[in-house]
Amino acid sequence: MTRFLGEYEVTLDAKGRFLLPSGFKKQLPENELRFVVNRGFEKCLTLYPIQNWEPLHAKISELNDFDPKVRAFRRQFLGGATEVEADTAGRLLLPPTLRDFAGLTKDVILVAAVDKIEIWDSATYKKFFEDFSPDAFSDLAKEVMVKNEGKNE
Template identity: 70%
Template sequence: MSSFHGEYEATVDAKGRFLLPGGLKKQLPEGETRFILSRGFEKCLTLYPLKSWEQIIAKISQLNDFDPKVRQFRRQFLGGATEVELDSANRLLLPPTLKEFAGLAKDIVLAAAVDRFEIWDAGKYKQLFEDFSPEAFSDLAQQVMAENKI
């Protein structure tokens, strides 16, 4: 499994395309050109390299179909998931419905999230950090890391 890092700025053109930043492209496995783009848990999009997506789908396919929560989760998580591919100019196309969901306009940020990237409106992404104090981050880190025994 790949592990990504960094934050990358990009600009969405009038047709809804953006150039995959070079620093992000360098982190992808050789020849990786296909991705799954889906709604994020927050008002962002999530860009999964195909291999990362396949691992998630393998887990989801093992969930119990008879559990209504599983069915609702699948609808929410898989709804809108779209395969996108780099074009010859290393651009990705944002489907209009997903672009609208995340409120993406011209300036976006692609932020690493372990095995995927989140795509945020640049203003909303900046606001996330302005609204979160260092103390709140420290408290969150303590809670999350203690719960997961890392």
Template identity: 65%
Template sequence: MTGFLGEYESTLDPKGRFLLPGGFKKQLPEGESTFVVCRGTEKCLWLYPSSSWKPIYDKLSQLNDFDPKVREFRRFFLGSASEVELDSAGRLLIPPTLKEYAGLQKDITLASAVNKLEVWDTTRYKQLIESYSESFSFTAKNVMVDYNVTI
């Protein structure tokens, strides 16, 4: 598989570690144990397997340093990026600044986002998904038409 499917809940321990759910472990490329975690949009974190991160980093490194939008994006996105590795118990450590950015307390939800996982505070994630429930049909139609996707 070249991406992720599903959403799973996990729990942060007092040190900011969580157990990577087995459902996602099964979807990782064989031998993948290193990730990059960084700020995402809507106050979540983005968790990239290293194999997904490298092509993104390579593209970002080729952007024009003289463009203020590029510098702003890099500061926000790359400035927060940290490499994390699965420990012997299958846990990942969220750095304190990222934990604070995403408002992570104890209960977290990991949601698939194609080549990465989103890490959310569970309450915030449920509220976000609930806010989509009435408009999802309209959004789905627009995305499928605007991007010419057929299923």
């Protein structure tokens, strides 16, 4: 499984394409430039390397289709999910419906999110941090890390 680190500013061209930064390319398996892009949980997109997407998709496929919450989750999570592959110039094309969902303009920030990359409109991403105080972050970190302590061992 590929894991990412880093944060990069990129520019969308008129067709909705961006160049995958070399910092992320170096973290991918050699010659693997196939991804699935879908809606994120917040107002962003998520870009999964195909090798990280496949086990997640398999897990979602095993959920009980008779449960209305499962169907609602699948619609939200899988709706718009699209396989994308870098072109010969190394650019990835984001579908217009997904760009609209995330409110992406020309300036975009790509953010490592463990096994995926989040794609944010630059202004939206910066506002997220402006609205989050250091004390609030400290409280959140304590709550999340204490609650999950020992689960990854």
